[in-house]
Amino acid sequence: MASILSFKDVSKRYRRGQKEVAVLDHFGLEIAEKEFVAIMGPSGSGKTTLLNLIGGLDRSSTGQLTVAGERLDRMSGVDLAHWRARHIGFVFQLYNLMPTISAERNVELPLLLTLLSSRERMVKVAAALELVGLLDRGKHKPGELSGGQQQRVAIARAIIADPTILVCDEPTGDLDRHSAGEILALLTTLNRDYGKTIVMVTHDPKAAEFASRQLYIDKGQLVDGSASAAA
Numbered sequence: 001m002a003s004i005l006s007f008k009d010v011s012k013r014y015r016r017g018q019k020e021v022a023v024l025d026h027f028g029l030e031i032a033e034k035e036f037v038a039i040m041g042p043s044g045s046g047k048t049t050l051l052n053l054i055g056g057l058d059r060s061s062t063g064q065l066t067v068a069g070e071r072l073d074r075m076s077g078v079d080l081a082h083w084r085a086r087h088i089g090f091v092f093q094l095y096n097l098m099p100t101i102s103a104e105r106n107v108e109l110p111l112l113l114t115l116l117s118s119r120e121r122m123v124k125v126a127a128a129l130e131l132v133g134l135l136d137r138g139k140h141k142p143g144e145l146s147g148g149q150q151q152r153v154a155i156a157r158a159i160i161a162d163p164t165i166l167v168c169d170e171p172t173g174d175l176d177r178h179s180a181g182e183i184l185a186l187l188t189t190l191n192r193d194y195g196k197t198i199v200m201v202t203h204d205p206k207a208a209e210f211a212s213r214q215l216y217i218d219k220g221q222l223v224d225g226s227a228s229a230a231a
Contacts, residue, residue, distance in 0.1 A: 004032065037215060092170075
């Protein structure tokens with residue numbers, strides 16, 4: 001299957017005072033189209049930095065970074081923003097919903113940057129909410145929904161523009177086990193039935209089992225998962 005993501009000799013460094021810190025160090029990674037990949041590792045290992053690079057929220061210091069057929073390391077900030085809007089859907093641990101507007105308006109937000117009419121936007125919103133099982137809750141504000149329902153709204157918002165890749169940062173980290181299972185089942189459906197490539201960071205081994213492949217990062221490098229677990 002074709003590769004949709006390729007990191008070649010990618011490093012990401014930050015300066016803290018007089019010291020330069022390498023979060024990712026000559027990092028290499030290939031992810032195939034339509035894969036569901038779980039990324040695990042200790043806090044500070046570089047997982048979130050990796051997601052930010054995949055999603056075009058951050059820039060690599062060195063190396064070649066190709067995602068969805070584009071060299072992100074060569075893009076201007078404006079081009080990167082347009083690329084991100086076309087190709088990336090984000091799902092966060094704490095949902096990041098606007099509390100003062102309804103679920104359907106939250107889902108609609110990414111479409112406000114398009115040329116779609118209001119009616120066309122709402123047709124897409126209804127389809128996304130139906131897919132996540134919340135069509136009947138579209139008029140409710142986030143505070144009137146459970147944590148699991150709020151995350152479903154966030155997933156509907158992430159998929160509303162039909163992105164190439166879903167980037168999920170601890171999507172079940174704030175949920176109870178039952179709600180987490182429902183969210184992971186939904187992600188599995190999006191991967192299996194709708195062909196979405198999913199890259200998910202998680203600390204939960206049970207969540208990682210839903211993915212088709214598990215990767216382990218420590219100190220900015222991919223490591224053997226079994227060896228990491230034994231340690």
